[in-house]
Amino acid sequence: MRSRHQRDLHAASFEQAADVYDAARPSYPADAVSWLTEGIDGPVLDLGAGTGKLTAALVERGFDVTAVDPSPEMLRVLGERIPDVEVREGAAERIPAPDSAFGLVVVAQAWHWVDADRAIPEVARVLRPGGRLGLIWNERDESVAWVEQLGELMDAGSASFDDEADPVLASPFGPIEKHETRWVQPLDLDGLLDLARSRSYFITKDPDAQAAVIQSLRRLAREHPDLAGRDIFELPYVTRSYRAARES
Numbered sequence: 001m002r003s004r005h006q007r008d009l010h011a012a013s014f015e016q017a018a019d020v021y022d023a024a025r026p027s028y029p030a031d032a033v034s035w036l037t038e039g040i041d042g043p044v045l046d047l048g049a050g051t052g053k054l055t056a057a058l059v060e061r062g063f064d065v066t067a068v069d070p071s072p073e074m075l076r077v078l079g080e081r082i083p084d085v086e087v088r089e090g091a092a093e094r095i096p097a098p099d100s101a102f103g104l105v106v107v108a109q110a111w112h113w114v115d116a117d118r119a120i121p122e123v124a125r126v127l128r129p130g131g132r133l134g135l136i137w138n139e140r141d142e143s144v145a146w147v148e149q150l151g152e153l154m155d156a157g158s159a160s161f162d163d164e165a166d167p168v169l170a171s172p173f174g175p176i177e178k179h180e181t182r183w184v185q186p187l188d189l190d191g192l193l194d195l196a197r198s199r200s201y202f203i204t205k206d207p208d209a210q211a212a213v214i215q216s217l218r219r220l221a222r223e224h225p226d227l228a229g230r231d232i233f234e235l236p237y238v239t240r241s242y243r244a245a246r247e248s
Helices: 004-016 018-024 030-037 053-060 072-081 116-126 145-154 189-197 207-223
Strands: 044-047 065-069 086-089 102-108 127-140 177-187 233-245
Touching: 018 072, 018 189, 030 053, 030 102, 030 127, 030 177, 030 233, 044 053, 053 065, 053 102, 065 072, 072 086, 102 116, 116 127, 127 145, 145 207, 177 189, 189 207, 189 233
Parallel strands: 044 065, 044 102, 065 086, 102 127
Antiparallel strands: 127 233, 177 233
């Protein structure tokens, strides 16, 4: 397990790759977004919003969304994509919002970066009583052989904090509900390479190591029997979603 310092270094690395992150990372499947927002009519806080992948889906559904992220570069891209959304620089451990301001707080692809002992009281503070916290992750489906090999070549296993353990939420949040969605993202070769370039465990490598990863991925696309000769690859995902209500 990596130290808090190592986690912080990886989390901060996205500042260097905001544009490629936005170009490469997928959005979130509609039924997962519907499940997270079911029964919600109040303002929504997208915490750790990044470049606004989930933010855009929420805005399309008519929600009043505030986006918070520690990276000015990520927020720059988000502001260019979704100019009408209010953006604020901040983090889960220090949310720049008043008490009881939101009916829903969502955290997409980011809860594993936070200090949960500090973040849970902060999220509870900005939620209305009975409000909800929603967590969501897109994860490559490595039960598919070529996708497992893709992860190995990208050295995804070095990011041991990107694990598949279900999150644990302390009081004042109640029981956690879970929802899964399986879907595919069509990618060409450039998109596949950019996906690797958008990962923290790639960004933090030295240039020679990065070049070796890209070369190995090109070889995978050229030689693997499930990929060879294809212009478009269908990358399968499992989206894990969780929700829990603030009970007091």
